[in-house]
Amino acid sequence: MNAKSTLCRAALTSLTNHVLSPTWRDPAIGIVHLGIGNFHRAHEAVYTEEAMLAAGGEWGICGVTLQGDVSKRDALMAQDGLYSVVERGPEGVRVTAIRALKEVIAMPHDRTRLFELLADINVRIVSLTVTEKGYCRDPQTGDVELHHPGIENDLAHPDEPSTVPGILTAALRRRRDAGAPPFTVLSCDNLSHNGAALKKVVCSFARALSDDLATWIETQVAFPSTMVDRIVPATTDADRDAARAALGMDDAAPVPCEPFRQWVIEDHFPMGRPAWERVGAQLVDDVMPFELAKLRMLNATHSTLAYLSMLAGFETIDEAIAHPQLKALIHATMTHEIAPTLDVPASFDLLAYRDALLARYANSALKHRTAQIAMDGSQKIPPRLLGTIEARLNAGQSIDRLALAVAAWFVFLRGHADDGTRYEISDPLAARLTASVPTEPELLIDTMLAVKEVFPPVLARREDFRRPLLDAVKLLQGGARQAIETVGG
Template identity: 70%
Template structure:
């Protein structure tokens, strides 16, 4: 059997031999598009999500929407690997029935900042580029969490304000590129955030405008008036690439791919339909183009992210290593099903076309996918940042409605108990969190007393508001859940809440 290293490299020249692995519209040949999209922060998620949608959209209705991908961390190795393959790569979709390998062609160019600074800004000045798309994570926005404006103490922002023609930060790059378009009297591009950040379009608009206002108020006013920043909601589980993907692709294609991407079968993209300069026909290939993304954001945040965190913390205590292993436990599945049905879904206000029960069932099926092995330890990271939007907002909505939230309280109690640093069987694990040292010290100071643990952690204002921390119903439900975990362990506590 050939090993991946012994096979020829995957390139565009190989595509004619791989017809069963490339997307086809069924009625027309693929035409190589010119570049119409610049994507900042190219990584696995973009290549398994927006790039795939974009290729399908071009096959469905045409258009020059080829993608220039940009790595912002100086990752020359990634740039070189993809460019040696002329931008093509494979997506390995792993489901219960096995693996499906698809070769994607929408990526036409890859640049690495700061090495390709001039090439990037030449591309961004090109009127053919009508969308700049981002997946840079919330950290990449250089955003002041309290004000929403650009963080003026961020080192990259400090640099960019002093060197506006050699920017390093995302807001610096966007403002410099938009200044080029304004000064050349060219139509601005649309800026499309696809990061997991509430109201991501509006949030990015505020960051960009506040950055521009620091040195050119007129430019800030022009951006605010002329540039569209639609919001989006994206969803697809895209794990890190492993040796398994390289082997799967080699066996399926007979070619060596240096940059394959694994993912689950499920995908979702909800987009605020505001594109003055035009867009690909994403609506024709499954994306939802809507007037307001907010209800979909909230559904994902509470139904998916909230239950994901619940599974992660209770699993870390109960000894489940992966999400599929946890949801295969009947008591855990029943808990999550009831939590979504009875406690979370009633807090949502969705369009009539959105079936919450179908969404719930799709989530449960995704969790059960045995091919992904989504690690609970990975989902459990950064709980201090995740707990407030994923769980506390839903609890507040239940309190306002005068409704119970027993399972949601168990989720928060699971996170608090998780901070002790060991599972019910005594095995230890690391706690990765921006507030880790403080949180671990507070948990240790409780000496195993549930009330002391609750009081200590409810005092952390970065997580719990004073109003919620003092709310009698919240305190009573949380203390009951903490005591349940203390007395019985996570598995028995979950079983008790059926």
């Protein structure tokens, strides 16, 4: 590829039909985002560019990769931070070049530059999408996991951190010591009450270093919670081809997504924020009702679809939801087992939300792979499914469909579909979870429920939890498709 055929700032003048607005004032960096993956680039970055177009502000974004791999940094910086969003919906494909990303850096290679930015008082927000495992969080206490290798390293070398709690604590300490106001920390991960959860992790990490520092962070730093929603699959060659066809040039880092998007944010930003409410975000006092509805309705059924599909041989979500019995199961799970556990504002129509989710799942243009959703189950099962299960058990209600979802994860861990097709288990606990996956149902349940990082011991001991799990595992021995039909709608 030569420079003329590659997406870059100099080429923007020829892309007036593929930008949000032909007018653009290059902003200074005001947001540092940890975890510069596809989701952020299809969600927060797009909202932020639109907000700057609507109301101005110096809210350019510096994205940070945390995995030690410089390929994403190099690809995006070769394009001056530009990339395209490939929006795929029933009405076709729309390609838009996004300009809000000013810089990309990679840890640990660019540590000096990262802390230079985090010390800059013009950086008023540090946001993150690092998935549940990036929090290094003890799932039982909510505090930082002190025996996590990365955390142990960061506590021993607090000025050279590599984990999210370590990075945030080191940067906030430097701001405090310099007499500068702290930035706001904005979690955009699918984690229950994510702002409060991240605050607890960071404060417990800081407390292991200094009580005074922990108290300062606890009292002076804002950690608003958010609820984020947009289906963003992994990038494929088809997305690169679509970007090339629309733009007339190559984009090494396009991001596919659905047309739908949602962002609900607790409005607590002492240092200011972009005018996100001008472009569709909801700024609220309490994000919890929206967050629980999304975690339990969308994320839980996404995981249910993923694990049953991996066993049954459905490769994408639209293929799975096109199966009548599986669609009926998901519809019934949301209607009868999940929705009754939710307390939402009167204006929030849960059944309309259910129907919208089913329509989004059926988007055949998106090709969201079930294998992608099935990753990191040990981190996803607790927030997505166990809260609903506990709520129903405490109310003396059945959990047959929810139990089938958890049981499907257990059986999924054997590493092969019902027809023998093998697949890889991608999970932080993969080595432990896959070391022994018994075939005998009761032994399988005993083995999995003993994983305390996933299942609280009090829940694991409950007979009203174990019994439906055992029934579901036995059903799955006859094949996922048969189990889906039996439990059904």
